[in-house]
Amino acid sequence: MNSRFDQAIDRRKSGCFKYDALSILHGRDDVLSMWVADMDFAVSEEIQSALSERLKHPVFGYNYRLPDFYEAVQLWQKTRFAWATQEDWIVAVPGIVPGISLAVLSLTEPGDGVLIQTPVYPPFFNAATDHGRHLITSPLINNNGLYSIDWEDLETKLKQAKLFILCSPHNPISRVWSREELCKMGHLCQKHGVIVFSDEIHEDLVYPGFKHIPFASIEDFAEITITGISPAKSFNIAGLATAVLMISNPKLRKPVKVLNEKLHLYMGNSFGIRALIAAYHDSEVWLEELLQYLNVTREMIVDFFQREIPSVKVSPIEGTYLAWMDFKDWELDDAELQNIMLNKALIALEPGIKYGEDGKGYMRLNFGCPRSTVIEALNRIKNLQGML
Ligand SMILES: Cc1ncc(COP(=O)(O)O)c(C=O)c1O
Structure with missing residues (x-):
């Protein structure tokens, strides 16, 4: 072995x-x-011992995230992706999928267009259809297995959209979008007044020769972006239901945060919180x-x-x-x-x-x-x- x-x-x-x-x-x-x-x-082992350590304290009441939670998220973004973030941008959620629904529900109205690039992770479809939003799809171009963006189609569809759910890196086609592609997508979204939910759950799983760039770290795209970040895929802790949204623009952050609180999704899981810290802080x-x-x-x-x-x-x-x-x-x-x-x-x-x-x-x-x-x-x- x-x-x-x-x-x-x-x-x-x-x-x-x-x-x-x-x-x-x-x-x-x-x-x-x-x-x-x-x-x-x-x-x-670092995650395993952090969880064992937490278990030694035999009370599992409601959680309050101490500064080490926020520091771990921010340090990870800074050291891995050179993205400087602020603590107050962070909205803790139980998962990226609930985070997408929070964004759809709080930042769009019934009937508004929600754009996705297909083929894509199935809950992206549901994020529009389950909430009575208008699903718009922009199919990716498949050239002998290598996928790229149909720019003309994307721009046409963005004109009808309020929110664009970007999958970066993209599941299932395994593309890591280049800076050039991200820039072009961002400029089109800015031009047509479209909010972006950038699902970056696969950000750490990138192979030599490719580089993940947080969409919100480019130019002033943070103004229009909600970024979904999670240790679930990279550190194999999806069952611990712990993720965060990074939202720098208070006009976008406030409605998402209010709904997160109304639905009581923010309290978190005692083990998930510890696992996130042990992942980002100790498991590189x-x-x-x-x-x-x-x-x-x-x-x-x-x-x-x-x-x-x-x-x-x-x-x-x-x-x-x-x-x-x-x-x-x-x-x-x-x-x-x-x-x-x-x-x-x-x-x-x-x-x-x-x-x-x-x-x-x-x-x-x-x-x-x-x-x-x-x-x-x-x-x-x-x-x-x-x-x-
Ligand atoms: C692109 C993408 N987003 C979100 C998720 C699931 O996120 P969560 O379990 O945090 O809701 C997955 C899981 O496969 C995924 O591939």
Whole structure:
């Protein structure tokens, strides 16, 4: 065993969505579970000991965040992304998805346009449709697996939008937007008076050669931006329900904060608060090790598909631990594709169609697990070729 991340951990019966909901959601549980985006890795020792330490104090009443919470968030942004922030910009929330809904509900009216770039993380659709907002989609251009922005379409759609939900880095296509792209998006939003929710939950999961730039750190974009930040993906603590919104403009911050308080979403989780601090303050070495491990896996995936399964195109993986695979050459409809993956390859994946119409014929694979599991999955997909 070369890396701590090679260790297989049995998560079944721990009450986890990824394994314990397999039967209910996918119809069987005797499969490799590579769908929902959390990792099968143990969290850092620093997070584990911070939680054990908290447990020694046997009272778990309502929380009050001490300065170390805010300092940890700010220090992380400053040292990793050169983004200088202020404590009073921070609005603590239980997750980025509730944060998006808070922004939609407090900064737009029923019927207002909410713009997203597809294919994209499914709750972005719901953030508009569940709240009676008008969903506007600007499909990304797919050039042989590499996605880019259709600038003409984006500008046309921005004219009808009040809020733009940006996914940066972008799930599921694994793009890390460049400074040039972010600048161009920001200028268009400014030109058309559009507020931006920049979901940066995948900010830390970026591979060599790419750089995450906080959207609000560019020029004066902070004025129009709500940034969603969370240690949930990078440090594998999604179950601790702890995230923050960074909002420098008080005109945007106040309504979001008021609604957050009205809905009583701000109190937080005693363990989540400790875990966030231990993640951002003490777990950078663990994160770097994780990134090295994931980087080797990502290179292996791309190489494997090129050599062994050339009929499937994998988009370049610039960030995230998600591989976006184009199976259109297999000429199966989505039900058939899902069926063969689940019942022949015995792998639970996310069907691309969940990410919008332009996800038809795609599947998303979560490679945040020991490399041996990924190798097994790749071989199973390879063997499907003979069954087509
Ligand atoms: C882009 C994006 N935003 C938000 C989330 C979930 O955020 P949270 O669990 O903090 O609500 C995910 C999870 O996969 C995601 O990929």
